[in-house]
Amino acid sequence: MADHPPGVEAWKEHTTAFDRVQSVATTVSNPRPVSYIADEAHVAENTARNHLERLVSLNVLLKTEHDDGALYSPDPLHTRIQTLRDLLEEHDRDGLIDLKAEVQSKIEEWETDYNADSPDELRAQATETDTASQTRDIRKTASDWELALYRLSVLEDAIENYATYSTDFRASTSR
């Protein structure tokens, strides 16, 4: 117990093994085996395997079979649907359109301020700065810009399919 890194005891106290397996498995950057996810989630390997299989059946994770065993990774579609659901829960159609306009304004501001048409184009400018601080600012803005583009794509999806999604959403919340 004393060997646990800081925070692990509190994490275990306030979450279930399933919570931790889900959290870890949905944030891996590369497909990972059970052993890796079990270590990171501080659960036994058999426990992790059972929870991972359940998460696969719930379409939260993707499973790929390899010669040396199964690998698990997050299903990008699940993340997108969760984000869509949050947006529909918090905003009506007009609210979503306002939000889209806000994100577009921010992106237009970056395009003007940095004279760049994309995050990649902006990131390329990081090689031409005079100070480390300017380089860091540019890299951060490029990353913010990428995140904003992701959100914009989900917002556009929510607005375009609002009638369908909101009907489905109301049906699911009224049960």
Add this chain to the structure above:
Amino acid sequence: MTDSYNPSEASHRALRAIQQELERHPVVTTVQGFPDGEFTELRANLAPERWGTDRENATLTVHWFARETPDAHPEFAFHYSDEETDFGWHHHDQEHVDGWGHFQERTGDAGDAHEPHTFHAQSPPQLTWEVMSLLSSTPISE
């Protein structure tokens, strides 16, 4: 997944997982993506009195940026501030100390002080609890 790797989707996923972990932490009162539209960071309101520390406007701001390739170390920052103090644990390129991991604290007009810091955790959820543990043992009441 490598073929379909998308850094912004990976960053968003990490931020959502961190949000969920912060919602589970007993000192966090609210946490939400900010700004509402772009969702480029998380802002959590804290109740440090639950640690026995009386501070107004205690907040934790979290940034997380997955890099261009899935194997590259992410850039992130967990930054605390209240009416009197401003500090945080960051992981990104900088010129002040060796390595990416560092603790930085605002020291009045003198700017920020930096110290190297090594994170134990790798995953966003465990890192969240690691930082909250570090925060609970930081003398913010002094």
